[in-house]
């Protein structure tokens with residue numbers, strides 16, 4: 548089989564190498580396109596056909612519904628690993644042994660303080676501020692308190708920066724929620740596990756001891772693992788492209804948080820729950836909302852449905868749907884929202900509009916049902932997504948810097964005015 552692709556244009560033929568990934572994915576390498584053709588470029592809005600990098604971190608096959616981190620299936624990881632192990636795996640490439648995991652956790656605990664001055668920044672936000680805006684700002688502000696830029700050629704400096712953000716980010720997450728709820732800020736406890744500690748920092752009441760609930764911690768672990776990476780999605784590409792200008796890790800992450808916020812991306816989890824609540828409040832008429840979603844003159848979309856890459860099923864959605872049933876059952880919660888979600892899914896899976904367009908529930912269709920059962924406010928859902936995605940962003944940023952990738956700078960096709968002479972203000 549040829550490992551070259553030929554482009555014919557204006558009577559000339561140009562050959563470009565075809566590269567093959569470890570899962571036999573093929574890509575035409577067009578690095579020399581402009582030089583070879585005298586300036587031809589490509590156009591691909593939304594990058595639907597464009598690979599921006601080679602990556603060893605996450606493999607996904609949208610047709611077969613496969614998702615693997617560093618070769619391990621998402622199903623096995625969600626079942627058998629905890630979030631910190633998965634974070635280590637994503638960032639450093641291998642599952643840690645007990646000694647490595649313990650040392651990693653210890654290093655994180657040693658960095659978990661956030662400068663007290665940061666509280667002044669938090670205080671300046673109104674209580675009504677969306678937690679994603681607060682989180683993005685606080686993450687950006689961390690740069691001011693940790694001004695040394697990472698020497699990416701030093702293994703120790705790189706490790707130090709990674710540990711620092713894995714330690715401080717959960718504190719910021721907890722602060723954003725406590726601010727929203729009007730609760731005093733709480734400090735972590737080094738005796739607790741990584742996820743347990745996050746839960747404690749978010750939920751500990753000032754008047755009560757923190758009591759661990761295994762069902763809740765396991766549920767959180769699972770949700771965070773399922774969100775931990777998803778190759779070159781919108782927020783990850785943002786982190787990589789911002790980092791490609793050699794902006795620091797914290798600044799790159801802050802921009803990733805902003806990208807995640809949008810309802811077409813991570814913000815979908817909040818949008819899904821608000822949609823389900825609206826349907827319940829409206830008498831549970833799912834058919835009405837299905838019709839709205841199909842009506843091209845109505846901007847309403849069935850939130851939590853569809854995915855740029857998954858055109859068969861989203862493996863994370865399968866795991867989450869099962870988990871939602873189990874967790875609500877274990878916690879003894881009956882939520883009409885879950886029934887409406889299942890009803891919508893059933894109808895969509897039988898509806899030609901959704902079937903023809905290969906629109907299936909995505910990771911966020913059921914995640915909000917679980918977050919709600921865990922007592923997490925709706926506006927915090929996307930923050931929880933960011934917490935889960937943190938190791939993925941770090942891993943992708945690290946890979947990009949270690950590979951010394953060039954600054955990200957797409958081309959365009961200009962369709963504006965041709966040259967025209969300037970017109971003086973008085974003559975316009």
Ligand code: ACO
Nearest residue numbers: 810811812813815840848849850851852853854855904909
């Ligand atoms: N409801 C109704 N119609 C939809 C939906 C939906 N949720 N999603 C896609 N469609 C339709 C589009 O209108 C379009 O129809 P057309 O061919 O008749 O014009 C067709 O399906 C293809 O949709 P695109 O928007 O072109 O697909 P794209 O790959 O660009 O978008 C996206 C994917 C953004 C996820 C989209 O499906 C969507 O908006 N879903 C709802 C938001 C959501 O759940 N986002 C979370 C994604 S997962 C994540 O980021 C974690």
